[in-house]
Amino acid sequence: MRLLAADLDPQQTYKLLTGIIVPRPIAWVCTQSEAGVLNVAPFSAFTFVSNKPPMVGVNVGRKAGVMKDTGNNILARGEYVVHIADASLLQPLHESAEEHPPHVSEVDLLGLQTVPSDLISVPRLAAPPVAMECRLHRSIAFGDTGSEFMVGEVLAFHVREGLVEDFKIDSLTLNPICRLGGPRYATIGEVTTLRPVAQTDKTVMGR
Numbered sequence: 001m002r003l004l005a006a007d008l009d010p011q012q013t014y015k016l017l018t019g020i021i022v023p024r025p026i027a028w029v030c031t032q033s034e035a036g037v038l039n040v041a042p043f044s045a046f047t048f049v050s051n052k053p054p055m056v057g058v059n060v061g062r063k064a065g066v067m068k069d070t071g072n073n074i075l076a077r078g079e080y081v082v083h084i085a086d087a088s089l090l091q092p093l094h095e096s097a098e099e100h101p102p103h104v105s106e107v108d109l110l111g112l113q114t115v116p117s118d119l120i121s122v123p124r125l126a127a128p129p130v131a132m133e134c135r136l137h138r139s140i141a142f143g144d145t146g147s148e149f150m151v152g153e154v155l156a157f158h159v160r161e162g163l164v165e166d167f168k169i170d171s172l173t174l175n176p177i178c179r180l181g182g183p184r185y186a187t188i189g190e191v192t193t194l195r196p197v198a199q200t201d202k203t204v205m206g207r
């Protein structure tokens with residue numbers, strides 16, 4: 001089957017891309033409005049962008065042309081927390097995608113506990129095994145539907161005890177949630193470890 005991108009509408013393209021680019025990690029993003037309302041929502045268009053300084057990016061789309069609360073809060077406050085949820089948090093993570101007006105806090109609705117962050121004003125969630133305190137570095141608009149790729153510098157990593165050794169995360173213990181197309185999720189499954197390949201420069205990103 002051959003599909004020409006020019007013949008597809010944005011919804012069809014979205015379905016294709018979110019089915020093809022799988023599994024995706026999920027950034028569970030906590031933001032705070034200027035009025036102080038705590039917001040949390042999942043974003044699976046998520047990747048890391050730089051390791052010095054550390055930067056991570058999430059692609060925040062629009063709903064009927066309107067920027068999502070997460071995007072508005074990140075642009076307004078410039079600070080936010082990206083969490084990695086483990087499988088035990090799948091239900092609240094999924095439910096946190098439900099649409100609510102800006103004055104409604106998903107953090108309160110879902111009964112999620114928070115703790116103060118160390119370097120930013122936005123608190124982090126207590127339950128997830130990883131939290132990254134971020135400061136907005138740059139937001140770049142892409143495409144006709146007005147997606148914003150928001151890149152944040154990670155100022156502090158919070159990693160649950162026992163998950164990290166020599167800066168390496170034990171993926172099976174982390175047990176992150178993977179996103180597939182639509183409301184479908186997976187966990188890591190079988191892990192295969194191969195002999196490292198020879199490299200001349202061990203400092204490059206993505207080795």
Ligand SMILES: Cc1cc2nc3c(=O)[nH]c(=O)nc-3n(C[C@H](O)[C@H](O)[C@H](O)COP(=O)(O)O)c2cc1C
Pocket residue numbers: 026039040041042043044045046059060061062068069070071093094096097098099100179
């Ligand atoms: C697992 C999952 C991943 C999602 N990933 C994205 C994403 O990458 N970008 C996006 O714009 N919306 C994504 N969404 C939808 C948002 O979470 C949803 O629009 C949410 O209501 C946004 O909340 P907010 O308006 O409070 O920011 C995702 C939803 C789920 C369930």
